Amino acid sequence: MTTSATHPATTSVQQRTTRQKRALDQLLAACADFRSAQELHAELRAGGARVGLTTVYNNLRSLADRGAVDTVRTEGGETLYRRCESESHHHHLVCRLCGRTVEISGPVVERWADEAAAAEGFIDVRHTVEIVGTCRQCVRARPRGAVRR
């Protein structure tokens, strides 16, 4: 007896999960602008993928946690997603007014995060650092007198 063909149900769930993730990856790769989970879900459904909004949302959250997608929040509190330009770990400067994101590296932050975690004996550590502010264009577009230097 072999152990290779034991759990067919589990395998098919895993295969479906992988397919759903791949479809989402391809969709994110194809669009350069920010989309909401609902918009991405609608496009996946339109493309024939049988996937629920919760699954799309969860996949986006885990991609965002890994730093594979950029997120911005609209003024209405909705989160929009876009695939990161940079594949490796990085951080973002995010404009709170227009949502413009700039990818930045933070060697000092990396060292500090590793050391702080190691000092407390933590392993498998990850961190999220986003710097939110008002970008240069938005500062220029502000009415006179609104900007203090």
Ligand SMILES: [Zn+2]
């Ligand atoms: Zn990014």
Ligand SMILES: [Zn+2]
């Ligand atoms: Zn801006």
Ligand SMILES: [Zn+2]
């Ligand atoms: Zn970092």
